[in-house]
Amino acid sequence: MEDLKKFLVEKVLTFESDTLLPETEKKLQQIRREKISTPVIYLASGTGSIIAGSEKTFLAIRSYLDDNGTVSDLVRVGCSGPANFEPFLCIQLPGKNKLFFRNITEEKVEPLLNGIFHNDINEEDLAGQKGTRGFEMWPGIPFLEELPFFSRQKRVVLENCGCYDPENIDEYIARGGFRAFVKAIRHYTFEEVCTIVEKSGLRGRSGGGYPAGLKWKQALNTGSSSRYLICNAKESDPGAFTDRTILESDPHRLVEGIAIASYAIGASSALIFLRYGSEHARFRIQKAIDNAREYGLLGHNIFQSGYNLDIEIRIEPGAFVCGEETALISSLEGKRGMPKLKPPYPTTAGLFGKPTVINNVETLMNVPLIMQNGPEWYRSLGTEKSPGTKVFAITGKCRITGVVEVEMGTEIKTILEDIADGIKEGKEFKAIQLGGASGSFITSDNLDITIDYEVMKEKNISMGAGGFVVVDENTCMVDLVRYYMEFMRHGSCGKCIPCREGTGRMLEILEGVIRKPSNDDSGTTLERFKGVMQLENIASVMKDTSLCGLGQTAPNPFISALKNFREEFEEHIFDRKCRANICRGLRTFSIDVDKCTGCTACASKCPVNAIYGTRLQPFFIVVEKCTGCGICFDICKFSAITVK
C-alpha cells in the first residue's frame, strides 16, 4: 500500500516530464484494470442504485462468487447515467469487451453469472458492450455508445462517472487525476491560473452564467491577506440530483477542482457546503479529502510549493434560501441563512468579511479538465459565448431518466426525444420545466431552443442548475405551479415583505383555485375571482421588489405557465374543471349503472363512506360527500366508475 502511494507520488504526480516512463504506464494500466487476468464485475452504487436494490445485488454476487469458488474482482463504481437501468452491472472477462446488463436485481444474479461464465449470455437484460482498444469484440451485441442515450451525449465532466471505484484515489490518479493540480502549483502563479480559466470562457454553472475566471480575478485582486473558496453543493431544487451524482461517482475530481480554484485565488481554506441528507455523498467526498491529505495533495506546504490548503465539509442545515450566496455565507458564519443586499459582492467581502469565491460543483468539475487540456480545447466544445458542456438531471414522465451531459448548443428536442427517448406510455408531451422551482416552462413550440446562456436569456428562459423535468398530458399545470409555490413559500426566509407575503398569498389563491368550495354560493366564487385577478399583479411586484433571487424568481413558474397554458387556468377558475383529472377538489366521480356489478369493492374502501348501494345491484356516489380521492376509481375492476 505504502509502496503504491510512493510510486504514484514519485513516478506520476511529481514526475518532471509530461510523458511518463513506459513501465509506469504499464503499472497504471493495471491499476485502471485495463490488463486483467481474472474477470471483473462492476456494480453501480449511487443513491439511485441503492434504492433500486444494488446492495442486495452486491451481496448476492459476493455469495455466488464464494459458493462457486470463482476468482473475480467485484468493484462498486459510480453511476453512469440511466436511472432506469439500475442496478446497472458490468462484467469484463479477460481479453474481452465489457458487457453491460440492466436491472440486475438479486434474483437475477445467479442465472446471469452462470450464463456469463459458461459463454451463454442472457440477451434479455443486456444493455450493450463497451469497447476498448485491443479487446475482443462480442459478436452481434450492440455497442453501448451507439444507444441514443449515450451517442447524443458529450460526456466530459461525467467521463469518469461509473468507470472507476470512487473510493479509490489510486484509480483516479492512474486516470490522470491530480496532475493538473500539481502542474498548477509547481509551474503557474495564481494570476496565470485565473487567466487560463478566463481564456477558456468557463461560465458558472449555477444558472447565472457568470464567467468563473473573472470572478476569481476579482477576489484575487482585492489585496486581502486571506480568502475563502466555497463549493456550493447544496442543490436543493426539487428534482435536481446532478451534484449528488457527481459527488458519489467522481469525488476526487471535485477535490482537484476545488484545490485548483483555491490556488487560483490564493485561498488556504476551502469549504464544501453540502446538502443535508446526502449521507452517501458525504461519506465519499470525506474519504476523497482524507485520501488526498494522505497523499500530500492537501495540507501544509503541498509538494514543497509553499502552498497550504485544507478542505472542510459543512452540512447545510436545511433551508432552501441558503443556495443564495449571501445567505449561504450567513449560514456558514453561524447565523440565520438570510440574504444581504449586494453589493458588496462576496468576492470583495464574503465569509467573515474576507473575499470569497462561491462556485458550484459542476463549474469546479470543469477546472481540472481546462488545466489539463488547455483553454483552446475547452473553447472547441459548445458555442462561442457558452463553451463546454452542461449536465442535466432528467426526471419526470420520459422513458429514460437520469443524469446526462450534452454539449452547449444542443437542441432541447434532442435531449427530450433522443436521450430521454420521448414520453412514457405513449402520452402526449406537455412541457419541460428547466431550472427547478424558480424556472420556467418550455412548450412544444420552443423545443428547438438550444442550450446556450445567451440564447436562453434572449428567450427569457433560465438554464437553472440542471433540473430537467418532463411533464406530460396527465399533469395538471395549475397543481404543478401550486406545488412549486408551496415549496417557495416554505423556502422563503421571511426577511423581505414582497417575498414572504407574496409567496404566501399566491399559494393561498392557487389553493383556492383547485379546492372544492364548501358551499358554492356567489360569495366564495367572487372571492376566488378577485384573488385570481391579483395573481399577475403580485407576481410582478415580487419580481421587482424582492431582496434576493429567491423572491425575484419565485413567480417564474406561474408567469410562464400562465403564458403558455392560460386556457388550463381558465378552465379551473371558470368551468371548475381539471383536464388532467389531478385536482382532487374538482373531480366528480359517478358510477355507470350498466357496468357496475355491485361487488361492493369501492364502497368498502371509500374513506368517507360516500358510496351507497345494495349488494349485486348498481351502487351510486353521493357527490356532496365525495372528496375526490379517487380510490374507488383505482379499485374498480369493471371500469364502472367514471370521472368528470
Place this chain on the structure above:
Amino acid sequence: MSTDIESIFKKYKQGRREYLIPLLQEIQNDLGYLSEEAIVRVGSFVGLSTTKIYGLATFYDQFRFVPSGKVQIKICHGTSCFLNGSQSVTDKIKEETGIIPGQTTRDGIFSYEIVTCMGGCNNGPLISINGEYHTGVKAEQLPDLIRKLRFIIEND
C-alpha cells in the same frame, strides 16, 4: 446526557459563532433532537442567549425539538415523486398518524418529515422507513403498513 455534550464541546473552540451550526448538528446526531438543556448549554458555550440559538435552530428544517419516533418516515417531495402522486401519500400519512412533519405521535411510535429529493426519481413516490426505502408507494397501502408497524413496535 450531559457528559455526551461535554465531549462534543471539547472538539470545538469556545465562543466561536461559526461552529454553532456544526455543534447543534452533532448534538442532534447524538441525541436525536435538541433538548432544552442542550440549547441552554450551547448558549453558554458559544456566548449567545438561548433565544438566539432557538431562533436560529427553528429557522432551519434539520433541527427538531422533540425526540423522534421509533419509526421515522421520510417522504420524498421532489418534483418527480410529486408528479407520480406523493401528495396523496403525504396526506394519507398525515391522516393516519394525526401529526404534522417534525412532530412525534404521543405514543412515541411515529414521526415523519418531508424531504425534497432522496434520489430514487425513477421509482416514485418514494418513502423511507427507518432508512429502508419503499418505492412506488400508493396511498391506499399506507393504512395497512402503518397498522403493521404499530403492531410490531407495540409487541416488541
